[in-house]
Amino acid sequence: MATMKSVHAAKDKVDVVDVERPVPGPKDALVRIRACGICGTDTFFLHLGGMPSGADGATRAIPLGHEPAGEIVEVGAEVSGLAVGNRVVANPQGALTGIIGCGGELGGIDEYLLIQNAEVGRSVAVFPDDMPFDVASLNEPMAVARHAVNRSEAQPTDKVVVFGAGPIGLGATIWLKLRGVEHVTVVDVIAERLETALAVGADAVVDSATEDLTGRLKELHGEAANALGQPRAGTDVYIDAAGVPAVFDAVIANAKWHAKLVMVAVQKKGEVDLGGMLRSELTLIASQGYPTEIFEVTAELVEHRERFARLISHRVPFSEVGRAFQLALTPGAAEKVVVTFDEASHR
Missing domain, CATH: 3.90.180.10 (Medium-chain alcohol dehydrogenases, catalytic domain)
Known part of the structure; x- marks a missing residue:
């Protein structure tokens, strides 16, 4: 045997x-x-x-x-x-x-x-x-990232924030830029990961441990308002590839009217401010696995191999x-x- x-x-x-x-x-x-x-x-x-x-x-x-x-x-x-x-x-x-x-x-x-x-x-x-x-x-983790981007339905004119510069977050960043999205900001607390985010195509990065996240997003994406007219960042789509309660808190605090949050990370337990979601009419979109994307990504992974190798x-x-x-x-x-x-x- x-x-x-x-x-x-x-x-x-x-x-x-x-x-x-x-x-x-x-x-x-x-x-x-x-x-x-x-x-x-x-x-x-x-x-x-x-x-x-x-x-x-x-x-x-x-x-x-x-x-x-x-x-x-x-x-x-x-x-x-x-x-x-x-x-x-x-x-x-x-x-x-x-x-x-x-x-x-x-x-x-x-x-x-x-x-x-x-x-x-x-x-x-x-x-x-x-x-x-x-x-x-x-191929497999990039299919997970691709599904999150597909679920976001991000358009070229959108301004997107990706929380978490691990493989899924960085993969989502690459797919967003290959999709033609105008501006992608990556948020993390580890400097080396933020450097990698810039190397793979992020337009800007924010170290949320040392920088004012709200101020930086308004600077990068302009100012907008929620459903009650309260000032908010002009971000259209948020992608949570970090899976920590602080991400939901940050998104709800900054979400403009009709912003979207795509949840791809496995979540830790935490409370969600549903009232805050209501005030922005924030859409929460769950992204699980890769129902159709597992081999949808293969040819582009090959084509852009040097970019993905940085992960x-x-x-x-x-x-x-x-x-x-x-x-x-x-x-x-x-x-x-x-x-x-x-x-x-x-x-």
Whole structure:
């Protein structure tokens, strides 16, 4: 029986275990993983010690990683449009045995990944041979960011604020600028992330820990009013990619009449000033995952690869996967961590 290394969630750390290497059926393909990003969802499972599995609060270990990129090493007899050697990204939600890396039987930070019912455009997409695997692994989070921008329906004349200069916020910034949006401001409290925001195309940045946010937004986006005529910033769309209660407070305090707030970050508990929302007739839009965007983004990710590559702060070899997760678990230590596999990583 051939085995492979698989990364599983444990309490505040990862376990690297030997598991049986998948054998593809006639409709499947087997991918040798070459890179996989670490997401906030992965660290959430580490804090829990795995996946909650019952009313008693017990957890079960699960394989991690839902941002994989790799190359096909086996193709089932009934699979069309794919060949050994193709470089591919996977749709984590396309697996038959549960979402890859999020409670399903398969994980993207494994040496090999089974693509069940391999179908181009549904469960897998091919990218060019000259596209780096680490940048290709951004496909899934950039689909999340793209969905948030699509949900915002931002127009070229709009003025937009993105809260949070992590991978999703920065990805949204890139998509907004590629969409032709006139002015995009990124707000964060970490100087290095704000520098990255400017590097990927933000028109302005605000350090909300040291600057007057309201004053800066009025300076950047002009002045407007809410439904009661009270002065507000002229921002049209806010995107929350930070997930902290202070973002909702800031948006409600600054929202003009008919402004929109797109919520893409996983939210911490907090109270929302509904009366403040009423006074601006603020529209709250939730953005979850990527219902249609998972491969909508692939060609543009390839085209603008150098821009997206700036989102990766750390590339850590699979042999040091524990260190990769410690970086991801440490607030402010890293922006985007990608685990990389070389030839020696596969047995």
